[in-house]
Amino acid sequence: MCLAVPGKVLDIEERDGTRMATVDFGGVVKEVCLEYVPDLKVGEYAIVHVGFALQRLDEESARHTLALFEELGLLQEEFGDPWEAAAAPEGGDGAGGTPPAVRNDGSREVSR
């Protein structure tokens, strides 16, 4: 639950006097509160934790982290169905989420 995931701002609007955004986390789209990073713009990336942007992030490191999280199954852990995970039979991954499928095909280009 302490995992903060980078996401890309798709859309910004004011709701109930609060700056809110639609944010894309590598395919999963969520509502995110921008009150703590108010100058964030559409197209920019931020580190998001439990529905709040906490810090702006540059695009390259955001993409890189997202790709890695996806590969490790961490996005599934963060956004998957927690009831399903809690009810899952004893097995490879009892602590939450679906067993992470790790694949290394070496096809992803990485530059840091």
Added chain:
Amino acid sequence: MKYLEEFQNPELARRLLDEIRATVTRPWALMEVCGGQTHTIIRHGIDQLLPDQVELIHGPGCPVCVTPLEVIDKALEIAARPDVIFCSFGDMLRVPGSDRDLFQVRGHGGDVRVVYSPLDALKIAQQNPHREVVFFGIGFETTAPPNAMTVHQARKLGIPNFSMLVSHVRVPPAIEAIMTSPSCRVQAFLAAGHVCSVMGMGEYPELADRFQVPIVVTGFEPLDILEGIRRTVRQLERGEHTVDNAYPRAVRSEGNPAAQAMLADVFEVTDRAWRGIGTIPASGWRLSERYRDFDAEYRFSVDGITTREPAACRSGEVLQGLIKPHECEAFGTTCTPRSPLGATMVSSEGACAAYYLYRRLGTTPTPQEASPVA
């Protein structure tokens, strides 16, 4: 070196490891504070790739694990009330209270709902004006600002049926408690990156100075962790003890001032009991006087709870880095993620869970186990 394939950039990982190996001349014990870092370390077998002189000790940085049993029991009692909709992050569902968990409360008819964000709980309160909606507000400095904002919003929008059961914890007092413990072996800290994204690094120089420990702010990817270790070992070998930022892409030294201001408004610092560790002075937050109306502990009388800790569980020692999870007798036998005795086995960031998932019973992992496919 077989685990290196697991890394996103094996070349860079190898370079960092070579540099660590070339730098180290004697044994050092480093504590990674955050449970997320523990999982990366165990999942990738980073601890096994390091030279023998570098030992990683797992810290108490898993909010689910350190939430005291008494608070869990209060949550369970509130969640079981027929007039309540109880909202929580998914990680809390299987955390054992004295005699049940949230999952079981829901099985017996309790209205327990999992939310992704505390704002979702506020929305549920708006949609259900005739029910009491309670959000379980736990977590470190990363989670506290979202929860603070949510309470602030509840007051601003005048939502009377929303309240929060708050049990937030702060990292710096935990570092102090670890360093002043007589059994402490820790010589340096890898500080939790996302905590510092919010709080900045201002709280650390005093600690680094007083205890003569390097504190290196570190991220969560394998390469982040290796880089954090490299900088830490370099300081230790040179006899330095400064605060260093190895995660600059997400951490600015001043942190996030807007979030800090909201924290100061909504919360006040309080002593907190840490599960398995005991009370640490000034180590937590509770709702400040101004927000008392939104405090679930005041709204529902849940005092006088008697707790029962399972005697076999050694999570307190695990959380302080005194034993490794597989040294606990219950590990993998009477204690598994499906029927956990302690929160360190059930939480997705717990050290016992990390060992269970990636290292089973302390045997040397095959690469498949270090990074499970099934």
